[in-house]
Amino acid sequence: MPNTPVMDGLIRRTVQRQLPWSVHVDLTYRCNERCIHCYLDHEDHGEMKTQEIKNVLEQLAQTGTLFLTFSGGEIFLRADLFELLEFARSLHFDISLKTNALLIDSERARKLRELSVRKVQISIYSAEPDVHDAITKVRGSLERTLAAIRFLQAEGLQVKIACPLMKQNLTAYRNVQALAAELGVPYVLDMTITPKMDGDMSLLQLRSSTKELLPILQDASLNPRACSPSSLEGETISMGSATSSGIESQAYEDIPCSAGHNSCYISPYGDVFPCVQMPVATGNLRKQTFEDIWFRSEEMNRVRAVRESQLPICSKCSIRQYCERCPGLAQMEGGDLLGAYERACELAELNARIAGVANPVSAMHAEKSNSKNSRSIPAPTVAPEVRIGSN
Numbered sequence: 244m245p246n247t248p249v250m251d252g253l254i255r256r257t258v259q260r261q262l263p264w265s266v267h268v269d270l271t272y273r274c275n276e277r278c279i280h281c282y283l284d285h286e287d288h289g290e291m292k293t294q295e296i297k298n299v300l301e302q303l304a305q306t307g308t309l310f311l312t313f314s315g316g317e318i319f320l321r322a323d324l325f326e327l328l329e330f331a332r333s334l335h336f337d338i339s340l341k342t343n344a345l346l347i348d349s350e351r352a353r354k355l356r357e358l359s360v361r362k363v364q365i366s367i368y369s370a371e372p373d374v375h376d377a378i379t380k381v382r383g384s385l386e387r388t389l390a391a392i393r394f395l396q397a398e399g400l401q402v403k404i405a406c407p408l409m410k411q412n413l414t415a416y417r418n419v420q421a422l423a424a425e426l427g428v429p430y431v432l433d434m435t436i437t438p439k440m441d442g443d444m445s446l447l448q449l450r451s452s453t454k455e456l457l458p459i460l461q462d463a464s465l466n467p468r469a470c471s472p473s474s475l476e477g478e479t480i481s482m483g484s485a486t487s488s489g490i491e492s493q494a495y496e497d498i499p500c501s502a503g504h505n506s507c508y509i510s511p512y513g514d515v516f517p518c519v520q521m522p523v524a525t526g527n528l529r530k531q532t533f534e535d536i537w538f539r540s541e542e543m544n545r546v547r548a549v550r551e552s553q554l555p556i557c558s559k560c561s562i563r564q565y566c567e568r569c570p571g572l573a574q575m576e577g578g579d580l581l582g583a584y585e586r587a588c589e590l591a592e593l594n595a596r597i598a599g600v601a602n603p604v605s606a607m608h609a610e611k612s613n614s615k616n617s618r619s620i621p622a623p624t625v626a627p628e629v630r631i632g633s634n
């Protein structure tokens with residue numbers, strides 16, 4: 244989303260007043276695909292019922308939410324999806340959806356348009372059916388998803404392609420780019436592969452190494468750091484995170500991101516987190532009101548109190564401007580919401596090198612190599628003289 248002074252001012256006010264203006268709600272974790280990189284447990288462990296979700300939506304409207312994203316799992320597996328959309332519409336939210344689109348036909352596309360859904364984000368892993376279908380583990384899924392995109396476009400709905408990149412589809416970004424151009428839709432390449440919700444780290448093996456990512460990061464049409472500043476004017480930046488809003492703002496200057504400041508995440512079971520990518524449980528909507536959790540949860544306020552300038556390692560980092568550190572991933576991968584983590588440091592060093600910085604070293608790597616060096620200094624054979632008092 245473009246960052247205009249008006250938008251900046253709005254974001255600033257939402258942060259100052261702690262308005263939860265952007266809320267991501269997963270309606271279900273069930274899914275009709277089995278993507279190899281998916282971090283969810285697809286069993287239904289007691290999703291909120293229709294009336295419970297309506298109640299949550301009412302509370303969000305009262306607390307100041309404007310942007311509402313319904314996601315999952317696959318949202319079209321909820322039999323009450325259109326009832327919920329209609330209800331959300333009556334509360335005047337700006338509604339976006341994230342879906343694999345397998346269940347969208349022309350009739351459903353028409354209904355989405357009638358309900359004024361603003362944007363539908365759809366994952367595509369490659370323009371080659373074999374590659375896409377091997378990731379979703381559903382034969383024919385690319386064909387069905389593309390058919391759905393055309394139904395949505397025929398209704399004039401705004402579609403965006405999200406392409407998570409991993410080893411299996413690393414070279415597919417070119418054909419996804421071409422596909423997006425052919426369809427006339429924006430796209431985002433997302434290099435984020437996260438651990439599973441239960442903390443299982445095995446999915447991280449699917450990530451491409453930073454060396455493998457080099458050609459993508461060097462592509463000036465994708466990475467602003469690979470361009471001269473003048474060549475960026477009017478460019479759509481196509482790398483980012485498919486989970487976050489992608490809104491950059493001065494208002495986030497000394498805070499790590501929007502999580503807990505003006506955005507949050509609600510699970511199908513009513514659990515509230517600062518972000519879908521930040522596993523800090525702050526409360527449950529079956530037991531507490533949204534206002535209670537949002538304004539008064541100790542955990543939410545702990546996340547909210549974090550300032551970039553106080554981060555123990557990252558605040559001292561000379562390549563901070565090249566880093567896309569996510570506090571949620573810092574917690575999941577490094578075990579510390581305030582800490583640095585390997586993947587962010589590697590990518591920041593790569594980005595800095597691409598931008599022309601000679602020998603960039605992250606603060607975390609510098610600290611590690613300093614402590615290694617100091618450990619490897621041989622112990623003196625003669626104890627140093629200890630002098631107490633003055634001469």
Ligand code: SF4
Pocket residue numbers: 484486487499500501502518519520521568569570571572
């Ligand atoms: S926790 Fe990570 S994904 Fe979530 S808003 Fe912050 S930076 Fe973005």
Ligand code: SF4
Pocket residue numbers: 556557558560561562563566567568582583584587588589591592605606607608
């Ligand atoms: S590069 Fe590493 S140390 Fe530097 S800001 Fe990013 S996560 Fe922190």
